[in-house]
Amino acid sequence: MKMMFAEMAAAQLYPPQYRQNTDTAVESVTVTLLNLERPSAWDEVSAWIDRHGSIANGDLCRIARVDTLKASKML
Numbered sequence: 424m425k426m427m428f429a430e431m432a433a434a435q436l437y438p439p440q441y442r443q444n445t446d447t448a449v450e451s452v453t454v455t456l457l458n459l460e461r462p463s464a465w466d467e468v469s470a471w472i473d474r475h476g477s478i479a480n481g482d483l484c485r486i487a488r489v490d491t492l493k494a495s496k497m498l
Contacts, residue, residue: 427456437461464488 424439431438440455462470464487471478471486483494 431456435461435463 427439437457437459440457442453442455444451444453467486468478468483471482478498480491480494480498483489483497484491487494487497489497
């Protein structure tokens with residue numbers, strides 16, 4: 424699984440999505456791999472600013488998946 428996540432990240436794709444199926448006779452897990460390029464952090468930040476007018480440090484932390492110090496430096 425680590426390799427799957429690493430390969431998807433290296434290709435700039437969305438990470439695998441897992442869904443547990445508990446409503447069936449036999450429990451199972453469905454893994455979805457999207458062959459869609461993930462937008463860059465700055466594309467996501469730009470879209471956020473277009474929608475909200477400004478961005479806070481905490482919002483950037485969530486979008487770029489970085490810590491507060493790194494987000495402050497980015498801003």
